[in-house]
Amino acid sequence: MTPTPIWHSPAEVPADLGPTAVSIGNYDGVHRGHRAVLDQLVRHAEARDLAPVALTFWPHPRHVMTGVAEPPLLTGHADRDRLLLLAGVAGVLDLEYTLEFAQHSPEDFVRTFLVEGLGARCVVLGEDALFGKGNSGTIHTMRALGEELGFEVVTVADVGPEGEGSGRISSSAIRADLLRGDVAAAAEMLGRRHTVTDTVHHGFQRGRELGFPTANLGPHPAGLVPADGVYAGRLTVLEQDPRHEGCPPLAGAPATISIGTNPTFTVDGVPQRVVEAYVHGDHTLDLYGDTVRLEFVDYQRPTLRFESVDALVVQMHEDVEVTRRTLEVDASRPESAG
Template identity: 30%
Template sequence: MEIYKSLKLDLNFKTVVTIGTFDGVHIGHRKIIERLVQTAKKSQLHSVVLTFFPHPRMVLQKDANIKLINTIEERSRILEQLGLDVLVIKKFTKDFSRLTAEAFVSEILVKQLQVKKIIIGYDHHFGRNRAANIDDLKAFGNMYDFEVEEISAQDINEVSVSSTKIRKALNSGDLKTANKYLGANYILSGKVVKGKGLGNTLGFPTANIHIKESYKLIPKHGVYIVKATIKTQTVFGMMNIGTNPTIDSNNQQSIEVHFFNFNEAIYNKNLVIELLDRIRDEKKFDSLDHLKNQLQKDRLTALQYIEKCHAQ
C-alpha cells in the first residue's frame, strides 16, 4: 500500500475512491473498504481511501478531549491489511474545511486522485459547511465523468455500528461489545519503557507501555487478558490499566503488561497489544499479600480463557 501525506500527487492510474475518517475501521467501515477493493480489482482501477487527520472535530469544534479508537499509524496498518492500494492522509485544517464542494471535486477528486468511481454512504456530506450531499456528488459525476455508487441506508444500518458506540463501550469497560463492533481486537500501540520495578517484588514482572499519542483512547481502568507478537512469537499475558492504588499514591495512570512464559528483555521495543477480554476493575487492596493473591487468581482466569479460546 502506498501512503501519501499530502494532496500533491502524481498518480498515473485511474482510481475508485471512498472518503471518511474511518476511526476504528469497524465492521461498517470494513464493508465499505471490502466493496472498494473488490470494485477496483474488477474494474482494473486502484483502490483509494481519502482520510483526514487530525479528526475534524478537533479542528472545527476545538474538541481537544475527543479520544480516537486508532492512532493514524494503527488506522493505516488496518487499511493495508484489508488490501487497500493507496491511502491519502489529508491534514484537516480550517482552510480546507472552507473549500467549496465543486473545488473539492474538481481539484482533489478529479485532478489529484484521478477518480473514475466513488463509493460513498447515502448520508455523506462534503464541501464548505458540509452543504453538498450525495445528489450533488452525482451531479458532479455527470459533469466530470465519474460514477457514484451509493451505499444504501439499509446496507449501513444493517450493521448498527458507529465509532461513538465503540468509544462508549471501551470507556465503560465493555470490551466484548467493542471488539464485536470492531470485527477485531482493540489494540494499544506503544513503547516499552522502564517502570518502578514494583511488579518484580510481587513475582509479576511487567512491561510498562508508553503511548505517545495523547488522543488515543485508553479503555476503562482494570485488568485485561492480552496478546502481542514479539519477534514473530505470539505471547499472551494480562494487563493492568490504572493507578496501582495499593502501591502508589500519585494517581498517575500506567499501562503494565505481565507476559506469561516470556522473560526476554524488550525495553524500547514497540509493541502492539491486543485486548482479548476484561477480567475485573482495578481496586485497592488492604495489603501487598492480598494484591498478590488476587494477581494469582487473575493469572489463573487468564490462562483458563487462553486455553479455552486460543488453544494452539
C-alpha cells in the same frame, strides 16, 4: 524496498496509478461498517479495472474545528492507515486537515483531490456522507458533480451488528463499549480485537519486585485506552530497540493487562494511572524501548485496593490463571478476531 502506498498530497500519488475508485472518510477504528464500504470499493474497482483508493484525513476534522481532542480516537494515525491498507485498497491519500483545508467548497474538494489528484472514475460512499466546507456537500451533491465531471457514484447501505439492515455500527458506539470495559462487545463491531500501541517505558519496578515484571506504556498510547480494570490480552513487539536486535520479537504473547490508578501503591500519596502488561512466561524478558501493541481479548475484573502486598500477589496469580484460561478458549474459536 517497495514504497508504502500512503500519500499525503496529490503530488505524491504515482503517475502510473491509473484511474481510480475512491472512498472518503475519517475511518476511525476501520470497523466493520467502514470495511463494508471498503469491500464495495474494492469490488467495484475490480469490476471496472480501477485502482481502489481510500481518501482520509489527519488530524480528525472535529478536533481541528473545535480545538479540542474530543472524541478520543479508537486508533492512532499509523494504525488507522495500516488497517486501511489491510482492507485491500491500493493506496491511501492521507491529507492533513487544517482550518485552511476546511474552506474547500464541495466542488473544489472533488475537483482538486478526486478528479485531478486521483483520476476518480467511481466514488463509493455511504448514503449519509458529508464533505466540503461546513459539511455542505451531500450524496446528492456528489451525484451532481459526478455527472458534471465524469465519474460514477455508488452508495453502500449501513451495516449493523447483525449485518446489513440491523442498525448502524459506529465509532461512537465502539468508543462507549471500550469506556465501560466491554472489549468483547467492541471487538464484535470492530471485527477484530481492540489494540493500543506505544513504546515500553520504565515504571516503578514494583511488579518485578513482586515476581510479575510488567511492560509499562507511556501516558498517551496510540489508540483509545479502555476503562480501568484487568484484562486478558496479547502483546506483540512491532519494533525492537537496537539493544534487542537478534532477540526473537514477541508475537501475540499471552499477557495480563492492567489499567488504572494503582490504589495499593502511590507516589506522594497520589495514585498513578498506568497501562501495564505482564507477559506470561520468561521473567528475564527486556522490552524497554520496544514499540509494542497490546490486544484486548476480554475484561476480567475491576481494579481493587488490597490490604497487604501478600493479598495483591495472591490476586495477581489468580489473574494470570484467568487470563490463561480465557486465551485458551479464545484460541479454540474459529471466528476469533486477531
